[in-house]
Amino acid sequence: MLNLIGLLAQTESESLVPEAPAYREGSYWFPEAASTFAKDVDPLFMLIFWVSLVFFAGIVGFMIYFVIKYRDRPGHKVEKSASHNTALEIAWSVLPGFLLIWFFVDGATGFFNMRVTPGNAEQIQVIARQFNWEFHYPNGDATTELHLVRNRPVEFVMESRDVLHSFFVPAFRQKQDVVPGRYTYTWVKPTKEGVFRLYCTEYCGDSHSLMKTNVTVHNTQEERDQATFYPWEDETPIKNGQRLFNMKCSGCHNNTDVKKTGPGLGGIWGKTETLADGSTVEVNDNYFRESILNPGAKLVAGYANQMPSFQGKLNDDQIFWLRAYIKSLTPDAKIEDELNLPASEAREKVGEADGEKPAAE
Ligand SMILES: [Cu+2]
Numbered sequence: 001m002l003n004l005i006g007l008l009a010q011t012e013s014e015s016l017v018p019e020a021p022a023y024r025e026g027s028y029w030f031p032e033a034a035s036t037f038a039k040d041v042d043p044l045f046m047l048i049f050w051v052s053l054v055f056f057a058g059i060v061g062f063m064i065y066f067v068i069k070y071r072d073r074p075g076h077k078v079e080k081s082a083s084h085n086t087a088l089e090i091a092w093s094v095l096p097g098f099l100l101i102w103f104f105v106d107g108a109t110g111f112f113n114m115r116v117t118p119g120n121a122e123q124i125q126v127i128a129r130q131f132n133w134e135f136h137y138p139n140g141d142a143t144t145e146l147h148l149v150r151n152r153p154v155e156f157v158m159e160s161r162d163v164l165h166s167f168f169v170p171a172f173r174q175k176q177d178v179v180p181g182r183y184t185y186t187w188v189k190p191t192k193e194g195v196f197r198l199y200c201t202e203y204c205g206d207s208h209s210l211m212k213t214n215v216t217v218h219n220t221q222e223e224r225d226q227a228t229f230y231p232w233e234d235e236t237p238i239k240n241g242q243r244l245f246n247m248k249c250s251g252c253h254n255n256t257d258v259k260k261t262g263p264g265l266g267g268i269w270g271k272t273e274t275l276a277d278g279s280t281v282e283v284n285d286n287y288f289r290e291s292i293l294n295p296g297a298k299l300v301a302g303y304a305n306q307m308p309s310f311q312g313k314l315n316d317d318q319i320f321w322l323r324a325y326i327k328s329l330t331p332d333a334k335i336e337d338e339l340n341l342p343a344s345e346a347r348e349k350v351g352e353a354d355g356e357k358p359a360a361e
Contacts, residue, residue, distance in 0.1 A: 035172035040110030166202035241325025269330035
């Protein structure tokens with residue numbers, strides 16, 4: 001039999017995230033066992049596998065034996081046809097019944113373990129959208145790759161911003177649907193340091209196969225906090241914009257001119273865009289802002305009205321950073337000097353120019 005998950009991991013194509021070499025360790029049957037659930041799941045899987053194999057071989061073996069032994073042939077006369085043997089029938093119903101009870105008890109115990117979060121778990125908020133993941137930590141940090149602490153139970157509070165997705169980390173043996181319009185929960189206690197893979201396992205649109213990211217398990221809380229920390233105020237608006245873009249927009253937009261669900265945003269600044277109604281518009285500050293807050297107002301020709309509004313979800317600073325980044329993707333666009341200053345200073349400059357400061361977070 002083929003190890004399908006392993007095969008898929010090896011043939012996967014272009015990816016938004018770095019490769020995770022640790023993923024390919026593990027046995028022929030299983031990915032690496034990196035959470036406490038592996039000890040519930042793996043032995044039960046092997047038990048069911050071997051029981052099925054033994055019964056399959058036994059049943060098919062006897063069947064073939066009887067077909068040959070009792071075949072119709074010249075000189076062979078049927079004396080008495082078998083009809084019923086109560087003792088035999090009870091034996092072959094009741095004895096395998098014990099096996100089924102064993103599967104059930106083992107399976108239910110594992111299932112309840114996977115459903116009931118221990119009280120000391122930290123909570124991480126997970127946002128799934130076409131086609132990326134976003135993680136929010138208790139200290140306010142946010143990332144597109146997941147960072148956990150070894151031996152620290154963590155509960156995921158998950159929501160979808162569009163369609164059905166599913167959160168799956170094979171090395172953790174944990175999987176849970178992420179359903180629009182409600183929260184779903186799952187938890188895990190990682191036991192191994194390393195980098196593992198997180199996949200969306202519910203077909204969610206044309207780039208579903210790219211909806212995957214890395215899970216890094218750190219040895220200590222300090223290492224984790226270092227990995228998730230990002231100094232928004234000290235970085236330039238362009239860099240901040242890039243980080244936000246990767247978090248909120250890269251699922252649907254490339255930073256080149258290659259189209260995805262939405263148009264590629266590389267090189268669009270100053271360009272004349274043809275809209276669905278045949279009119280044209282120049283890509284400038286106001287068009288950009290409107291595209292984010294009210295995407296349906298001016299649809300680009302050839303695209304569906306699929307972009308969600310970010311009204312109330314991005315503040316003015318964040319839109320300013322995104323604008324800085326998208327602008328920097330057009331080589332001949334004029335980049336204002338303040339876009340290369342640390343964000344905190346850039347904001348003051350822009351505030352002076354506008355006569356008012358953009359709303360703080
Ligand atoms: Cu998905």
